[in-house]
Amino acid sequence: MTRIAIVGGGISGLSAAFTLEELRRAGADVDYRLYESSPRLGGVLRTEEVDQCLVEAGPDSFVTEKPWAADLCRSLGLGDQLIGSNDADRKTYILTRGKLVEMPDGLMFLVPTKILPTGFSPLFSWKTKLRMTRELFHPPRAVDHDESVAAFVERHYGSEMVDRLADPLLSGVYGGEAANLSVRAVLPRFAEMERTHGSLGRAMLAARKKMAGASKKVAPPLFTSLKNGMQHLAESVVARLSASALLTNAIVQAIQPQPEAGGWLVSAGLQSDQFDGVIVALPGPAAANVLRMASPELSNELGGVQYSSSITVGLGYDREVRESLPPGFGFLVPRSEGKKLLAATFVHNKFPHRAPEDRALLRCFFAGSNAESVWTLPDEQIVGIVRKELAEILGLRGEPLFARVYKWKSAMAQYGVGHLERLERIERLRQKLPGLALAGNAYRGIGVPDCVRSGRDAARQLMTQPNQS
Ligand SMILES: Cc1cc2nc3c(=O)[nH]c(=O)nc-3n(C[C@H](O)[C@H](O)[C@H](O)COP(=O)(O)OP(=O)(O)OC[C@H]3O[C@@H](n4cnc5c(N)ncnc54)[C@H](O)[C@@H]3O)c2cc1C
Numbered sequence: 001m002t003r004i005a006i007v008g009g010g011i012s013g014l015s016a017a018f019t020l021e022e023l024r025r026a027g028a029d030v031d032y033r034l035y036e037s038s039p040r041l042g043g044v045l046r047t048e049e050v051d052q053c054l055v056e057a058g059p060d061s062f063v064t065e066k067p068w069a070a071d072l073c074r075s076l077g078l079g080d081q082l083i084g085s086n087d088a089d090r091k092t093y094i095l096t097r098g099k100l101v102e103m104p105d106g107l108m109f110l111v112p113t114k115i116l117p118t119g120f121s122p123l124f125s126w127k128t129k130l131r132m133t134r135e136l137f138h139p140p141r142a143v144d145h146d147e148s149v150a151a152f153v154e155r156h157y158g159s160e161m162v163d164r165l166a167d168p169l170l171s172g173v174y175g176g177e178a179a180n181l182s183v184r185a186v187l188p189r190f191a192e193m194e195r196t197h198g199s200l201g202r203a204m205l206a207a208r209k210k211m212a213g214a215s216k217k218v219a220p221p222l223f224t225s226l227k228n229g230m231q232h233l234a235e236s237v238v239a240r241l242s243a244s245a246l247l248t249n250a251i252v253q254a255i256q257p258q259p260e261a262g263g264w265l266v267s268a269g270l271q272s273d274q275f276d277g278v279i280v281a282l283p284g285p286a287a288a289n290v291l292r293m294a295s296p297e298l299s300n301e302l303g304g305v306q307y308s309s310s311i312t313v314g315l316g317y318d319r320e321v322r323e324s325l326p327p328g329f330g331f332l333v334p335r336s337e338g339k340k341l342l343a344a345t346f347v348h349n350k351f352p353h354r355a356p357e358d359r360a361l362l363r364c365f366f367a368g369s370n371a372e373s374v375w376t377l378p379d380e381q382i383v384g385i386v387r388k389e390l391a392e393i394l395g396l397r398g399e400p401l402f403a404r405v406y407k408w409k410s411a412m413a414q415y416g417v418g419h420l421e422r423l424e425r426i427e428r429l430r431q432k433l434p435g436l437a438l439a440g441n442a443y444r445g446i447g448v449p450d451c452v453r454s455g456r457d458a459a460r461q462l463m464t465q466p467n468q469s
Pocket of ligand 1: 007008009010035037042043044045058059060062063250251252286290311312412439440441446447448449
Protein backbone atom coordinates (compact mmCIF):
# COMPACT_ATOMS: atom_id res chain seq x y z
CA MET A 1 0.00 0.00 0.00
CA THR A 2 1.33 3.46 -0.94
CA ARG A 3 0.57 6.04 1.77
CA ILE A 4 0.50 9.67 0.69
CA ALA A 5 0.12 12.81 2.78
CA ILE A 6 -1.35 15.97 1.29
CA VAL A 7 -0.55 19.20 3.09
CA GLY A 8 -3.08 21.98 2.40
CA GLY A 9 -6.83 21.70 1.89
CA GLY A 10 -7.37 24.41 -0.73
CA ILE A 11 -8.45 23.46 -4.24
CA SER A 12 -4.89 22.32 -5.11
CA GLY A 13 -4.73 19.83 -2.21
CA LEU A 14 -8.34 18.73 -2.70
CA SER A 15 -7.70 18.08 -6.41
CA ALA A 16 -4.70 15.95 -5.48
CA ALA A 17 -6.79 14.00 -2.94
CA PHE A 18 -9.60 13.50 -5.45
CA THR A 19 -7.16 12.11 -8.02
CA LEU A 20 -5.80 9.63 -5.46
CA GLU A 21 -9.37 8.69 -4.54
CA GLU A 22 -10.19 8.09 -8.22
CA LEU A 23 -7.09 5.89 -8.56
CA ARG A 24 -8.00 4.03 -5.36
CA ARG A 25 -11.52 3.36 -6.64
CA ALA A 26 -9.99 2.14 -9.92
CA GLY A 27 -8.01 -0.48 -7.94
CA ALA A 28 -4.74 1.26 -7.04
CA ASP A 29 -3.35 0.24 -3.66
CA VAL A 30 -3.15 3.73 -2.22
CA ASP A 31 -4.19 5.48 0.97
CA TYR A 32 -4.03 9.22 1.63
CA ARG A 33 -4.42 11.71 4.43
CA LEU A 34 -5.01 15.45 3.96
CA TYR A 35 -3.88 18.00 6.55
CA GLU A 36 -5.57 21.41 6.65
CA SER A 37 -4.58 23.98 9.25
CA SER A 38 -7.92 25.83 9.38
CA PRO A 39 -11.30 24.47 10.47
CA ARG A 40 -12.65 24.46 6.90
CA LEU A 41 -11.62 22.90 3.59
CA GLY A 42 -11.52 24.78 0.29
CA GLY A 43 -8.89 27.47 1.04
CA VAL A 44 -9.85 30.72 -0.66
CA LEU A 45 -12.91 29.12 -2.34
CA ARG A 46 -15.67 30.49 -0.17
CA THR A 47 -19.24 31.45 -1.04
CA GLU A 48 -21.89 32.98 1.23
CA GLU A 49 -25.59 33.38 0.55
CA VAL A 50 -26.73 36.78 1.77
CA ASP A 51 -30.21 38.20 1.11
CA GLN A 52 -30.71 35.76 -1.83
CA CYS A 53 -27.40 36.85 -3.38
CA LEU A 54 -24.42 34.52 -3.83
CA VAL A 55 -21.41 36.42 -2.56
CA GLU A 56 -18.01 35.08 -3.56
CA ALA A 57 -15.38 35.83 -0.94
CA GLY A 58 -12.47 34.53 -3.06
CA PRO A 59 -12.51 33.58 -6.76
CA ASP A 60 -15.84 34.17 -8.49
CA SER A 61 -15.16 32.13 -11.64
CA PHE A 62 -12.37 30.78 -13.83
CA VAL A 63 -11.29 31.36 -17.41
CA THR A 64 -13.04 28.91 -19.73
CA GLU A 65 -10.01 28.59 -21.99
CA LYS A 66 -8.16 26.56 -19.33
CA PRO A 67 -10.14 23.30 -19.14
CA TRP A 68 -8.95 21.71 -15.88
CA ALA A 69 -11.44 23.18 -13.41
CA ALA A 70 -14.45 22.55 -15.66
CA ASP A 71 -13.16 19.00 -16.32
CA LEU A 72 -12.94 18.40 -12.58
CA CYS A 73 -16.52 19.67 -12.21
CA ARG A 74 -17.65 17.19 -14.85
CA SER A 75 -15.79 14.34 -13.13
CA LEU A 76 -17.69 15.27 -9.99
CA GLY A 77 -21.03 15.14 -11.80
CA LEU A 78 -21.37 18.94 -11.74
CA GLY A 79 -21.46 19.37 -15.53
CA ASP A 80 -25.05 20.65 -15.39
CA GLN A 81 -24.08 23.18 -12.70
CA LEU A 82 -21.54 24.99 -14.88
CA ILE A 83 -22.59 28.47 -15.92
CA GLY A 84 -20.94 30.90 -18.33
CA SER A 85 -20.46 34.63 -17.95
CA ASN A 86 -23.14 36.68 -19.65
CA ASP A 87 -20.85 37.82 -22.47
CA ALA A 88 -23.67 39.51 -24.39
CA ASP A 89 -23.34 42.25 -21.72
CA ARG A 90 -19.55 42.15 -21.60
CA LYS A 91 -18.21 45.65 -21.28
CA THR A 92 -15.45 46.78 -19.01
CA TYR A 93 -14.71 50.36 -18.10
CA ILE A 94 -11.43 51.96 -17.11
CA LEU A 95 -11.47 54.93 -14.80
CA THR A 96 -9.74 57.65 -16.80
CA ARG A 97 -9.30 61.10 -15.25
CA GLY A 98 -12.24 60.42 -12.95
CA LYS A 99 -14.60 59.16 -15.68
CA LEU A 100 -15.52 55.62 -16.70
CA VAL A 101 -14.35 54.96 -20.26
CA GLU A 102 -15.39 51.77 -22.01
CA MET A 103 -12.56 49.53 -23.18
CA PRO A 104 -12.68 49.74 -26.97
CA ASP A 105 -14.00 46.84 -29.01
CA GLY A 106 -11.30 44.62 -30.53
CA LEU A 107 -8.83 45.00 -27.71
CA MET A 108 -7.38 41.52 -27.13
CA PHE A 109 -6.10 41.83 -23.58
CA LEU A 110 -3.94 44.85 -24.39
CA VAL A 111 -3.44 44.49 -28.12
CA PRO A 112 -5.70 46.58 -30.37
CA THR A 113 -7.01 44.61 -33.35
CA LYS A 114 -9.67 47.04 -34.64
CA ILE A 115 -8.54 50.44 -35.85
CA LEU A 116 -11.72 52.52 -35.57
CA PRO A 117 -12.88 51.72 -32.00
CA THR A 118 -9.36 52.22 -30.64
CA GLY A 119 -8.73 55.29 -32.83
CA PHE A 120 -11.82 57.06 -31.44
CA SER A 121 -11.48 55.86 -27.85
CA PRO A 122 -10.83 58.57 -25.23
CA LEU A 123 -8.94 55.93 -23.24
CA PHE A 124 -5.66 56.72 -25.02
CA SER A 125 -3.90 59.91 -26.05
CA TRP A 126 -2.95 60.54 -29.68
CA LYS A 127 0.63 59.79 -28.77
CA THR A 128 -0.31 56.25 -27.67
CA LYS A 129 -2.52 55.76 -30.72
CA LEU A 130 0.44 56.65 -32.93
CA ARG A 131 2.58 54.17 -30.99
CA MET A 132 -0.05 51.49 -31.70
CA THR A 133 0.31 52.11 -35.43
CA ARG A 134 4.10 52.11 -35.22
CA GLU A 135 3.94 48.88 -33.19
CA LEU A 136 2.74 47.04 -36.30
CA PHE A 137 6.29 47.43 -37.65
CA HIS A 138 8.03 46.15 -34.52
CA PRO A 139 10.73 43.71 -35.72
CA PRO A 140 10.87 40.09 -34.45
CA ARG A 141 13.18 39.75 -31.49
CA ALA A 142 14.52 36.63 -29.82
CA VAL A 143 14.11 37.60 -26.18
CA ASP A 144 16.83 35.80 -24.28
CA HIS A 145 16.16 37.35 -20.91
CA ASP A 146 13.07 37.95 -18.82
CA GLU A 147 11.75 41.43 -18.12
CA SER A 148 8.80 42.97 -16.31
CA VAL A 149 5.40 43.19 -18.01
CA ALA A 150 5.65 46.98 -17.63
CA ALA A 151 8.99 47.11 -19.50
CA PHE A 152 7.66 44.80 -22.23
CA VAL A 153 4.43 46.74 -22.76
CA GLU A 154 6.26 50.05 -22.61
CA ARG A 155 8.62 48.92 -25.38
CA HIS A 156 5.64 48.13 -27.59
CA TYR A 157 3.09 50.80 -26.74
CA GLY A 158 4.56 53.31 -24.29
CA SER A 159 3.96 54.06 -20.63
CA GLU A 160 0.34 55.20 -20.95
CA MET A 161 -0.60 51.66 -22.03
CA VAL A 162 1.07 50.31 -18.89
CA ASP A 163 -0.85 52.68 -16.65
CA ARG A 164 -4.27 52.53 -18.35
CA LEU A 165 -4.42 48.89 -19.30
CA ALA A 166 -1.61 46.48 -18.40
CA ASP A 167 -1.43 47.44 -14.75
CA PRO A 168 -5.20 47.47 -14.05
CA LEU A 169 -5.77 44.22 -15.98
CA LEU A 170 -2.99 42.44 -14.10
CA SER A 171 -3.91 43.81 -10.71
CA GLY A 172 -7.40 42.35 -11.26
CA VAL A 173 -5.85 38.89 -11.76
CA TYR A 174 -2.65 38.85 -9.68
CA GLY A 175 -3.31 41.68 -7.28
CA GLY A 176 0.13 42.90 -8.37
CA GLU A 177 1.82 45.59 -10.41
CA ALA A 178 3.01 45.22 -14.01
CA ALA A 179 6.42 46.56 -12.92
CA ASN A 180 6.91 43.56 -10.61
CA LEU A 181 5.57 40.73 -12.76
CA SER A 182 7.55 38.60 -15.22
CA VAL A 183 6.40 38.78 -18.82
CA ARG A 184 7.61 35.25 -19.49
CA ALA A 185 5.67 33.77 -16.58
CA VAL A 186 2.55 35.93 -16.71
CA LEU A 187 2.16 36.65 -20.44
CA PRO A 188 4.08 33.80 -22.13
CA ARG A 189 1.92 34.02 -25.23
CA PHE A 190 2.84 37.66 -25.73
CA ALA A 191 6.56 36.98 -25.29
CA GLU A 192 6.22 34.24 -27.92
CA MET A 193 4.34 36.60 -30.27
CA GLU A 194 7.22 39.03 -30.07
CA ARG A 195 9.66 36.26 -30.88
CA THR A 196 7.74 35.06 -33.94
CA HIS A 197 6.16 38.27 -35.29
CA GLY A 198 7.87 41.17 -33.58
CA SER A 199 4.63 43.13 -33.52
CA LEU A 200 1.95 41.96 -31.08
CA GLY A 201 -0.68 43.62 -33.25
CA ARG A 202 0.37 41.68 -36.35
CA ALA A 203 0.63 38.42 -34.38
CA MET A 204 -2.88 38.87 -32.99
CA LEU A 205 -4.34 39.67 -36.41
CA ALA A 206 -2.64 36.59 -37.89
CA ALA A 207 -4.03 34.40 -35.07
CA ARG A 208 -7.53 35.81 -35.56
CA LYS A 209 -7.39 35.20 -39.29
CA LYS A 210 -6.34 31.59 -38.71
CA MET A 211 -9.12 31.02 -36.19
CA ALA A 212 -11.77 32.61 -38.42
CA GLY A 213 -10.74 30.22 -41.22
CA ALA A 214 -10.66 27.16 -38.94
CA SER A 215 -14.14 27.30 -37.50
CA LYS A 216 -17.27 29.37 -37.40
CA LYS A 217 -18.29 28.04 -33.97
CA VAL A 218 -19.76 30.47 -31.45
CA ALA A 219 -17.05 31.43 -28.96
CA PRO A 220 -17.58 29.94 -25.49
CA PRO A 221 -18.16 32.37 -22.61
CA LEU A 222 -14.98 33.96 -21.34
CA PHE A 223 -15.56 32.90 -17.72
CA THR A 224 -17.14 29.80 -16.21
CA SER A 225 -18.46 29.30 -12.71
CA LEU A 226 -20.84 27.14 -10.74
CA LYS A 227 -24.52 27.96 -10.23
CA ASN A 228 -24.20 27.63 -6.47
CA GLY A 229 -20.84 29.32 -6.24
CA MET A 230 -17.20 28.31 -6.20
CA GLN A 231 -17.37 26.77 -2.73
CA HIS A 232 -19.67 24.13 -4.23
CA LEU A 233 -16.65 22.81 -6.15
CA ALA A 234 -14.63 22.32 -2.95
CA GLU A 235 -17.63 20.80 -1.13
CA SER A 236 -18.29 18.39 -3.98
CA VAL A 237 -14.69 17.18 -3.90
CA VAL A 238 -14.85 16.76 -0.11
CA ALA A 239 -18.06 14.72 -0.44
CA ARG A 240 -16.17 12.22 -2.64
CA LEU A 241 -13.27 11.75 -0.23
CA SER A 242 -13.12 9.45 2.72
CA ALA A 243 -14.05 11.60 5.76
CA SER A 244 -11.52 9.86 7.99
CA ALA A 245 -8.71 10.91 5.62
CA LEU A 246 -9.41 14.62 6.11
CA LEU A 247 -7.81 16.31 9.10
CA THR A 248 -8.85 19.92 9.77
CA ASN A 249 -7.29 22.16 12.45
CA ALA A 250 -4.13 20.21 11.67
CA ILE A 251 -1.20 22.57 11.22
CA VAL A 252 1.75 20.79 9.66
CA GLN A 253 4.95 22.14 11.20
CA ALA A 254 7.47 20.11 9.26
CA ILE A 255 7.88 17.34 6.76
CA GLN A 256 11.14 15.44 6.68
CA PRO A 257 12.56 12.64 4.57
CA GLN A 258 13.51 9.48 6.47
CA PRO A 259 16.84 8.37 4.98
CA GLU A 260 16.93 5.08 6.88
CA ALA A 261 13.32 3.99 7.04
CA GLY A 262 12.56 5.56 3.65
CA GLY A 263 9.58 7.78 3.00
CA TRP A 264 8.57 10.94 4.87
CA LEU A 265 7.63 11.98 8.37
CA VAL A 266 4.84 14.55 8.64
CA SER A 267 4.60 16.40 11.96
CA ALA A 268 1.36 18.12 12.90
CA GLY A 269 0.88 19.18 16.52
CA LEU A 270 2.08 16.46 18.82
CA GLN A 271 1.70 13.74 16.24
CA SER A 272 4.12 12.53 13.57
CA ASP A 273 3.18 10.02 10.90
CA GLN A 274 5.07 8.08 8.29
CA PHE A 275 4.19 8.25 4.56
CA ASP A 276 5.69 7.02 1.30
CA GLY A 277 5.16 10.36 -0.39
CA VAL A 278 4.02 13.91 0.39
CA ILE A 279 2.21 16.46 -1.75
CA VAL A 280 2.85 19.96 -0.46
CA ALA A 281 -0.14 21.98 -1.75
CA LEU A 282 0.58 25.24 0.02
CA PRO A 283 1.31 28.83 -1.01
CA GLY A 284 5.09 29.43 -1.45
CA PRO A 285 5.89 30.90 1.99
CA ALA A 286 3.93 28.19 3.85
CA ALA A 287 5.62 25.50 1.71
CA ALA A 288 8.99 27.09 2.56
CA ASN A 289 8.22 26.79 6.28
CA VAL A 290 7.28 23.14 6.30
CA LEU A 291 10.25 22.18 4.09
CA ARG A 292 12.90 24.19 5.99
CA MET A 293 14.44 21.14 7.67
CA ALA A 294 14.12 18.86 4.64
CA SER A 295 15.97 21.22 2.30
CA PRO A 296 17.02 24.74 3.29
CA GLU A 297 17.86 25.49 -0.40
CA LEU A 298 14.42 24.44 -1.63
CA SER A 299 12.84 26.30 1.25
CA ASN A 300 14.72 29.49 0.26
CA GLU A 301 13.55 29.23 -3.33
CA LEU A 302 9.93 28.64 -2.31
CA GLY A 303 10.09 31.52 0.16
CA GLY A 304 11.39 33.73 -2.66
CA VAL A 305 8.04 33.61 -4.50
CA GLN A 306 6.39 36.86 -3.46
CA TYR A 307 2.74 37.03 -2.41
CA SER A 308 0.24 39.85 -2.27
CA SER A 309 -2.72 40.26 0.07
CA SER A 310 -6.19 41.12 -1.13
CA ILE A 311 -9.57 42.19 0.17
CA THR A 312 -12.92 41.63 -1.50
CA VAL A 313 -16.01 43.54 -0.43
CA GLY A 314 -19.47 42.29 -1.43
CA LEU A 315 -22.24 44.89 -1.44
CA GLY A 316 -25.95 44.30 -2.10
CA TYR A 317 -28.30 47.08 -3.26
CA ASP A 318 -31.95 47.41 -4.26
CA ARG A 319 -33.58 47.64 -7.68
CA GLU A 320 -33.24 51.42 -7.89
CA VAL A 321 -29.45 51.19 -7.62
CA ARG A 322 -29.37 48.32 -10.10
CA GLU A 323 -31.22 50.42 -12.64
CA SER A 324 -28.87 53.36 -12.09
CA LEU A 325 -25.67 51.38 -12.74
CA PRO A 326 -24.03 51.25 -16.17
CA PRO A 327 -24.35 48.03 -18.19
CA GLY A 328 -21.38 45.66 -18.35
CA PHE A 329 -19.15 43.58 -16.09
CA GLY A 330 -17.60 46.41 -14.09
CA PHE A 331 -14.59 48.68 -14.02
CA LEU A 332 -10.86 48.76 -13.37
CA VAL A 333 -8.99 51.59 -11.69
CA PRO A 334 -5.44 52.53 -12.79
CA ARG A 335 -3.21 53.37 -9.82
CA SER A 336 -2.61 56.83 -11.27
CA GLU A 337 -6.26 57.68 -10.44
CA GLY A 338 -5.25 57.72 -6.77
CA LYS A 339 -8.02 55.46 -5.43
CA LYS A 340 -7.81 52.55 -3.02
CA LEU A 341 -10.16 50.38 -5.10
CA LEU A 342 -8.54 48.45 -7.95
CA ALA A 343 -11.66 46.99 -9.49
CA ALA A 344 -15.38 46.43 -9.07
CA THR A 345 -17.56 43.79 -10.72
CA PHE A 346 -21.28 44.23 -11.40
CA VAL A 347 -21.99 40.61 -10.48
CA HIS A 348 -25.72 40.85 -11.35
CA ASN A 349 -24.65 41.51 -14.98
CA LYS A 350 -21.66 39.17 -15.21
CA PHE A 351 -23.44 36.21 -13.58
CA PRO A 352 -27.18 37.01 -13.46
CA HIS A 353 -27.81 33.76 -11.49
CA ARG A 354 -26.01 35.28 -8.52
CA ALA A 355 -28.60 37.95 -7.65
CA PRO A 356 -32.39 38.22 -7.96
CA GLU A 357 -33.70 40.71 -10.54
CA ASP A 358 -34.46 43.33 -7.91
CA ARG A 359 -30.95 43.36 -6.47
CA ALA A 360 -27.60 44.80 -7.52
CA LEU A 361 -24.57 42.83 -6.34
CA LEU A 362 -21.15 44.51 -6.42
CA ARG A 363 -17.82 42.87 -5.75
CA CYS A 364 -15.09 45.37 -4.97
CA PHE A 365 -11.42 44.50 -4.88
CA PHE A 366 -8.30 45.87 -3.18
CA ALA A 367 -4.85 44.28 -3.43
CA GLY A 368 -1.15 44.82 -2.78
CA SER A 369 -0.19 48.07 -1.09
CA ASN A 370 -3.81 49.33 -1.39
CA ALA A 371 -5.02 46.33 0.62
CA GLU A 372 -2.17 46.65 3.15
CA SER A 373 -3.01 50.31 3.75
CA VAL A 374 -6.54 49.47 4.96
CA TRP A 375 -5.80 46.00 6.38
CA THR A 376 -6.05 46.82 10.08
CA LEU A 377 -9.17 48.98 9.76
CA PRO A 378 -12.46 47.56 11.06
CA ASP A 379 -14.80 46.24 8.37
CA GLU A 380 -17.19 49.23 8.69
CA GLN A 381 -14.38 51.62 7.82
CA ILE A 382 -13.31 49.53 4.84
CA VAL A 383 -16.93 49.53 3.66
CA GLY A 384 -16.95 53.31 4.23
CA ILE A 385 -13.92 53.74 1.92
CA VAL A 386 -15.53 51.55 -0.74
CA ARG A 387 -18.80 53.51 -0.55
CA LYS A 388 -16.99 56.85 -0.78
CA GLU A 389 -15.11 55.72 -3.88
CA LEU A 390 -18.22 54.19 -5.47
CA ALA A 391 -19.97 57.53 -4.93
CA GLU A 392 -17.08 59.36 -6.63
CA ILE A 393 -16.82 56.90 -9.53
CA LEU A 394 -20.44 55.86 -10.12
CA GLY A 395 -22.40 58.52 -8.26
CA LEU A 396 -23.73 55.63 -6.15
CA ARG A 397 -25.08 57.10 -2.93
CA GLY A 398 -27.71 54.50 -1.89
CA GLU A 399 -27.49 52.58 1.37
CA PRO A 400 -26.34 49.00 0.81
CA LEU A 401 -28.75 46.27 1.96
CA PHE A 402 -25.72 44.31 3.12
CA ALA A 403 -21.94 44.49 3.08
CA ARG A 404 -19.37 41.73 3.58
CA VAL A 405 -15.60 42.13 3.87
CA TYR A 406 -13.19 39.23 3.22
CA LYS A 407 -9.46 39.54 3.83
CA TRP A 408 -6.95 37.17 2.25
CA LYS A 409 -3.46 37.51 3.68
CA SER A 410 -0.66 36.74 1.21
CA ALA A 411 -2.90 34.55 -0.97
CA MET A 412 -1.99 35.69 -4.50
CA ALA A 413 1.40 34.72 -5.91
CA GLN A 414 3.38 37.39 -7.77
CA TYR A 415 5.55 35.82 -10.42
CA GLY A 416 8.52 38.19 -10.43
CA VAL A 417 11.10 38.64 -13.17
CA GLY A 418 13.13 35.41 -13.35
CA HIS A 419 10.24 33.26 -12.07
CA LEU A 420 10.74 30.54 -14.72
CA GLU A 421 14.41 30.21 -13.80
CA ARG A 422 13.36 29.91 -10.15
CA LEU A 423 10.98 27.09 -11.17
CA GLU A 424 13.85 25.25 -12.83
CA ARG A 425 15.92 25.53 -9.62
CA ILE A 426 12.92 24.38 -7.57
CA GLU A 427 12.43 21.37 -9.82
CA ARG A 428 16.12 20.40 -9.58
CA LEU A 429 16.01 20.61 -5.78
CA ARG A 430 12.71 18.73 -5.59
CA GLN A 431 14.17 15.87 -7.64
CA LYS A 432 16.76 15.39 -4.91
CA LEU A 433 13.88 14.56 -2.54
CA PRO A 434 12.19 11.40 -3.86
CA GLY A 435 8.56 11.11 -2.87
CA LEU A 436 7.98 14.87 -2.72
CA ALA A 437 5.54 16.62 -5.07
CA LEU A 438 4.56 20.28 -5.13
CA ALA A 439 1.20 21.79 -6.08
CA GLY A 440 -0.47 25.18 -5.74
CA ASN A 441 -0.41 28.70 -7.05
CA ALA A 442 3.31 29.38 -6.50
CA TYR A 443 4.37 27.71 -9.73
CA ARG A 444 2.66 27.75 -13.13
CA GLY A 445 -0.53 29.77 -12.83
CA ILE A 446 -2.49 31.23 -9.95
CA GLY A 447 -5.99 30.66 -11.35
CA VAL A 448 -8.27 27.90 -10.11
CA PRO A 449 -7.82 25.78 -13.30
CA ASP A 450 -4.01 25.87 -12.93
CA CYS A 451 -4.27 24.92 -9.26
CA VAL A 452 -6.57 22.00 -10.09
CA ARG A 453 -4.14 20.81 -12.75
CA SER A 454 -1.17 21.17 -10.38
CA GLY A 455 -2.90 19.04 -7.71
CA ARG A 456 -3.95 16.35 -10.15
CA ASP A 457 -0.49 16.21 -11.75
CA ALA A 458 1.23 16.01 -8.35
CA ALA A 459 -0.91 13.00 -7.37
CA ARG A 460 -0.26 11.20 -10.65
CA GLN A 461 3.44 11.97 -10.40
CA LEU A 462 3.72 10.31 -6.98
CA MET A 463 1.65 7.32 -8.06
CA THR A 464 3.72 6.67 -11.16
CA GLN A 465 7.11 7.27 -9.51
CA PRO A 466 6.58 7.36 -5.74
CA ASN A 467 10.21 6.99 -4.81
CA GLN A 468 12.16 8.10 -7.82
CA SER A 469 13.99 11.33 -8.29
C1 LIG B 1 -9.52 37.28 -3.49
C2 LIG B 1 -9.11 36.29 -4.54
C3 LIG B 1 -9.76 36.27 -5.77
C4 LIG B 1 -9.39 35.35 -6.75
N1 LIG B 1 -10.10 35.31 -7.91
C5 LIG B 1 -9.86 34.33 -8.82
C6 LIG B 1 -10.74 34.15 -9.91
O1 LIG B 1 -11.73 34.85 -10.07
N2 LIG B 1 -10.47 33.11 -10.76
C7 LIG B 1 -9.40 32.27 -10.59
O2 LIG B 1 -9.22 31.36 -11.40
N3 LIG B 1 -8.57 32.42 -9.53
C8 LIG B 1 -8.78 33.42 -8.64
N4 LIG B 1 -7.97 33.54 -7.54
C9 LIG B 1 -6.81 32.64 -7.40
C10 LIG B 1 -7.19 31.25 -6.92
O3 LIG B 1 -8.41 31.27 -6.25
C11 LIG B 1 -6.12 30.70 -5.96
O4 LIG B 1 -4.83 30.83 -6.51
C12 LIG B 1 -6.36 29.21 -5.66
O5 LIG B 1 -7.68 28.99 -5.23
C13 LIG B 1 -5.35 28.74 -4.62
O6 LIG B 1 -5.64 27.43 -4.20
P1 LIG B 1 -4.59 26.60 -3.31
O7 LIG B 1 -5.25 25.37 -2.88
O8 LIG B 1 -3.32 26.49 -4.06
O9 LIG B 1 -4.28 27.58 -2.10
P2 LIG B 1 -5.22 28.03 -0.87
O10 LIG B 1 -6.63 28.18 -1.30
O11 LIG B 1 -4.52 29.22 -0.28
O12 LIG B 1 -5.15 26.79 0.11
C14 LIG B 1 -4.02 26.49 0.87
C15 LIG B 1 -4.52 25.84 2.16
O13 LIG B 1 -3.41 25.44 2.92
C16 LIG B 1 -3.71 25.65 4.29
N5 LIG B 1 -2.44 25.69 5.03
C17 LIG B 1 -1.53 26.69 5.09
N6 LIG B 1 -0.48 26.35 5.84
C18 LIG B 1 -0.72 25.08 6.28
C19 LIG B 1 0.00 24.16 7.11
N7 LIG B 1 1.19 24.47 7.64
N8 LIG B 1 -0.56 22.94 7.36
C20 LIG B 1 -1.75 22.59 6.83
N9 LIG B 1 -2.47 23.43 6.04
C21 LIG B 1 -1.96 24.66 5.77
C22 LIG B 1 -4.48 26.95 4.29
O14 LIG B 1 -5.28 27.09 5.45
C23 LIG B 1 -5.32 26.80 3.03
O15 LIG B 1 -6.59 26.25 3.28
C24 LIG B 1 -8.32 34.45 -6.52
C25 LIG B 1 -7.63 34.46 -5.29
C26 LIG B 1 -8.03 35.37 -4.31
C27 LIG B 1 -7.33 35.37 -2.98
